[in-house]
Amino acid sequence: MENEEVYIDSNIFLYPILYDVDNNDEAKRAEQFLGKVARSEISGITSVLTWDEVVWITQKNLGKDDASKIGKEFLIFPNLSFKKITLSIINKAQDIFSKNNIKPRDAIHVACALDNNVKIIYSFDNDFEKIKEIERIEP
Numbered sequence: 001m002e003n004e005e006v007y008i009d010s011n012i013f014l015y016p017i018l019y020d021v022d023n024n025d026e027a028k029r030a031e032q033f034l035g036k037v038a039r040s041e042i043s044g045i046t047s048v049l050t051w052d053e054v055v056w057i058t059q060k061n062l063g064k065d066d067a068s069k070i071g072k073e074f075l076i077f078p079n080l081s082f083k084k085i086t087l088s089i090i091n092k093a094q095d096i097f098s099k100n101n102i103k104p105r106d107a108i109h110v111a112c113a114l115d116n117n118v119k120i121i122y123s124f125d126n127d128f129e130k131i132k133e134i135e136r137i138e139p
Contacts, residue, residue, distance in 0.1 A: 005043040007113035008080070009123035010053035012139065017054075017070060018061055026124055026138075033122065033139030038078040044122075045081040047112040049105065050074075089115050100130045110134055 012030045019027035037044040054074050059067035075082075085108060092111035097104055110131050113121055120135050121128050128136040 004120070005045055005116070005118050006137075007109065007116075007118045007121040007134075008037070008044045008046045008050070009109060009121055009125060009128075010046075010050045010057070011124045012122050013050070013054050013074065013077075014057055015124065017058055029139040030124075034077075037080060040079045043081070044079065045083055045113070045116055045118060047085055047109060048082050049085055049108060049112075051082075053105070083112050083116055085112060086115075096131065102127045102130055 012033065015024070015027040016031040016034065021027045021031050033042070036042045051071060051074055055067045055071040058070045062070075089108065089111045092115060093104065093107040096102070096110050097107035100107070102110075106125065106127055109121065110128065110133070113119070114133055119133070120137055122137055122139055124138055126136065128134060
């Protein structure tokens, strides 16, 4: 995957925040993967909406103070490109949502990736496997 641009779903950021990386294999793999992004070994993109998911879930689980700190850190994550969501992307998301049994936010993630010519999404969410236009990979 080196130098290939990949889309990163919110759960990849959340697992190392919410789970003990020493006792949770997925959290450990996510942390190692994010390390590769931070070191520019992998070119990662995500939607600006991922901030909302990361902060919301962190707040629900750890409280507002931790969520505020995590949100600030997330916005300056090294070598991560944040992509805006436009009406065009929402229209693509609407089509994806209508044709597939996935959540609206997941449809936005897929539409954002495809709009940026990215065909790979890193996620622990196997709902993305319902979408033929994108390949889901777990770290």
